[in-house]
Amino acid sequence: MSPVQAHPYRFTREDRLRQKAAIRRTLTQGRKKVFPELVIYVLRNERTHPRLGLAVGRKVGNAVVRNRIKRRLREAFRQQPVRATGRDVLVVARAGARQLSMQAMRVYFGQLLEKA
Template identity: 85%
Template sequence: MNPAPVHPHRFTREDRLRQKAAIQRTLKQGRKKVFPELVIYALRNELPHPRLGLAVSRKVGNAVVRNRIKRRLREAFRQQPTRTQGRDVLVVARAGARQLSMRAMGAYFQQTLERA
């Protein structure tokens, strides 16, 4: 039996910022950009691809709302033209992220990533 084909735009384990040390390094050494709905940290890494970490607390909403925000953030990040560069990006969502449009999410990523 053949394994299911991998979608080319899927976020694999390698695309996710998962290690505690990498997350802490991004928080301490990364460039921080604060927006009313999000806080984005970005730090260059040695990898040929970027990694994305998301933090969406229960203050933002219930599980359905939090998962929707995470899906939208992943998609906005995936659509960034600067995604080919190796960076660790950590996004902390605030309560206002519920009303944030995809266009605004993309603009926030673009503002942060072009300077990191």
């Protein structure tokens, strides 16, 4: 069984927003939604699948806290049912993201991805 078949919901390299130009384009042209714990930018892309970019600065917490937030954001994004269309999503975490529950993360992503 190939890795794709074994783990159909993996968060692969192609699922990540990594190029500086794509990140900048999402920041400048994307639709912005501000929540108390997160700022999320969404922009349609030409791809068949969405890509996620994360920005979690040192003000949010130490490395352990930042990595936990990133893992949880990736998982909340991965679980979205509307992931079939191409969108670039950039998430900027604020200090309040430490207390954000998985359910709240899913709700935030759901609100944005349904409208975009």
